Amino acid sequence: MKKQGFEIEASGITYTIPAKSPPPPPPSAAKKRSPFFPNIFAGDNDHGRGRKKTVLDDVTFTAKPWEVLAIVGPSGAGKSTLLEILAGKISPTAGSVLVNGTPVADEDRRFLNKISGYVTQRDTLFPLLTVEETLMFSAKLRLQKIPKSELGSRVGSLMQELGLTHAARTRVGDESGRVRGISGGERRRVSIGVDVIHDPKVLILDEPTSGLDSSSALQIVGLLKSMAETRGRTIVLSIHQPGFRIVKLFNSVLFMAGGSVLHHGSADGLGSRLKAVGLQVPGRVNVVEFAMESVETFRERVGDCKRGEVVVAAAVGKRSGKCTLQQLFDLQAASSVGHHSNRIADEESAIINIGLEDSEFGLWGDYHQYPNSWFRETMILTHRGSRRTSTEPKSCSPAGQSKC
Numbered sequence: 386m387k388k389q390g391f392e393i394e395a396s397g398i399t400y401t402i403p404a405k406s407p408p409p410p411p412p413s414a415a416k417k418r419s420p421f422f423p424n425i426f427a428g429d430n431d432h433g434r435g436r437k438k439t440v441l442d443d444v445t446f447t448a449k450p451w452e453v454l455a456i457v458g459p460s461g462a463g464k465s466t467l468l469e470i471l472a473g474k475i476s477p478t479a480g481s482v483l484v485n486g487t488p489v490a491d492e493d494r495r496f497l498n499k500i501s502g503y504v505t506q507r508d509t510l511f512p513l514l515t516v517e518e519t520l521m522f523s524a525k526l527r528l529q530k531i532p533k534s535e536l537g538s539r540v541g542s543l544m545q546e547l548g549l550t551h552a553a554r555t556r557v558g559d560e561s562g563r564v565r566g567i568s569g570g571e572r573r574r575v576s577i578g579v580d581v582i583h584d585p586k587v588l589i590l591d592e593p594t595s596g597l598d599s600s601s602a603l604q605i606v607g608l609l610k611s612m613a614e615t616r617g618r619t620i621v622l623s624i625h626q627p628g629f630r631i632v633k634l635f636n637s638v639l640f641m642a643g644g645s646v647l648h649h650g651s652a653d654g655l656g657s658r659l660k661a662v663g664l665q666v667p668g669r670v671n672v673v674e675f676a677m678e679s680v681e682t683f684r685e686r687v688g689d690c691k692r693g694e695v696v697v698a699a700a701v702g703k704r705s706g707k708c709t710l711q712q713l714f715d716l717q718a719a720s721s722v723g724h725h726s727n728r729i730a731d732e733e734s735a736i737i738n739i740g741l742e743d744s745e746f747g748l749w750g751d752y753h754q755y756p757n758s759w760f761r762e763t764m765i766l767t768h769r770g771s772r773r774t775s776t777e778p779k780s781c782s783p784a785g786q787s788k789c
C-alpha cells in the first residue's frame with residue numbers, strides 16, 4: 386500500500402557561525418607577509434575574523450511520514466539549530482534539506498512554511514485570550530477564506546483532538562502565574578494547536594515537553610504519535626530526558642553530540658551501539674539517558690583533546706588512536722554489528738513508497754500561495770490586538786498584577 390506524506394531528509398547539513406572572541410595570535414609567532422597580498426599577514430585568518438564555530442557537522446538523516454523522529458543529545462548538541470534549519474528559519478552553511486527527494490532551495494522556504502508547523506520551545510501565546518479564541522485567530526490567519534461556521538467546526542475538532550474541549554472558554558494564562566489560566570501541559574497543547582490548524586503534513590517541535598511533569602510529557606508525545614499515525618504526518622521533535630514510556634513511542638532516534646550524529650535508528654539500535662562500545666545499558670535505565678551519560682564517559686576517557694578529537698583509550702579495545710566521537714561510535718558498532726559505513730548507519734532503511742505523482746499534495750502544488758493577503762493578515766492581527774486590549778482587566782495594570 387502506498388503511504389502518502391512528506392519524507393524530510395537532511396543531507397550533509399553543516400552550520401557554522403563566527404567564533405565569538407578569537408584568541409590572540411601567540412606572541413612568539415613571527416608574522417610573515419603573504420606573498421600575494423603583502424598587507425595581509427599569513428596566518429591572520431587562523432586567528433582573526435575567519436575563525437568559525439561548527440554548530441552542526443555533516444548531519445544526515447531521514448524523517449519518514451507516519452512516524453515520530455526524536456532528536457536527542459546533551460545540551461549544546463545542536464538540536465535546536467537543526468530544527469530551525471528543517472523549518473526553513475535559517476539556512477545551512479552547507480548541505481541541503483530535501484522533501485520527498487527534492488532539494489528545497491532558499492527561495493522555496495515559503496513552501497516549507499506551508500507544509501510544516503514549527504512549535505518553538507517557549508509558548509508565545511496571548512495569556513488573556515481563551516483557548517478557543519487563540520485557535521480561532523490562528524485559523525483565520527492560516528487558512529484560506531473559509532466560512533466562519535467552517536472555521537468554528539475546524540477549531541472544535543482540533544480542540545477535541547488536542548483534548549482541550551473542556552478548556553475552550555478558559556484563558557490561556559502564562560507560565561509565571563501572573564495571569565491564571567490552563568495548566569502547563571494544556572498550554573503546550575494550545576501551542577501545538579496554533580501550528581497545526583492549517584493541517585501541516587510535517588510538524589517540527591523544539592522540546593515540546595520541557596517544563597512538564599512526566600505524565601503531561603507522556604500525554605503530549607502520545608498526542609504527537611497519534612497525529613503521525615492517524616494523519617500520516619511526519620513528526621520531528623527534540624527532547625531532553627524522555628522517560629521509558631516516551632522512548633517507546635519514538636519510531637526512530639537521532640542521537641547527537643557536539644553537532645554530529647552518533648546514531649540514527651531505533652532506540653533499541655542505540656542500545657546495541659552502546660553495547661558494542663562496551664557500555665551495557667543497565668536494566669531499568671532508559672537508553673537515551675544512558676547514551677547521554679555515556680558521551681560524558683567517553684569524554685572522561687580522553688587522553689588528549691583537540692578540536693573535538695578524542696584519543697580512544699584501552700576501554701574501547703585495541704582500536705586506540707585519534708578519532709572523533711562519531712567515528713568511535715561508527716567503528717565500534719561496525720566491527721560488532723557486522724557492517725561498516727562512513728555515514729551514519731540507518732538500520733531502518735525500509736523504503737516507504739511515497740505516492741509522489743498521485744499525491745494529493747503534488748510536489749510544490751498550491752503551497753507557494755499565502756492563505757491571506759498582507760492586508761487581511763494585518764486586519765486579523767489588529768483585531769487580535771484589540772481583543773487582547775479589551776479583555777485586559779483593569780486589575781492587570783502594574784499596580785494590580787496579582788489580581789489577574
Ligand SMILES: Nc1ncnc2c1ncn2[C@@H]1O[C@H](COP(=O)(O)OP(=O)(O)OP(=O)(O)O)[C@@H](O)[C@H]1O
Nearest residue numbers: 402440458459460461462463464465466467623625
Ligand atoms: N546564533 C548563535 N550564536 C552563538 N552561538 C550559537 C548560535 N546558535 C547556536 N549556537 C551555539 O551552538 C551550539 C548548539 O546550540 P543549540 O541551541 O542548537 O543546541 P541544543 O542541542 O538545542 O541545546 P539545548 O538542549 O541546551 O537547547 C551551542 O553551543 C550554542 O551556544
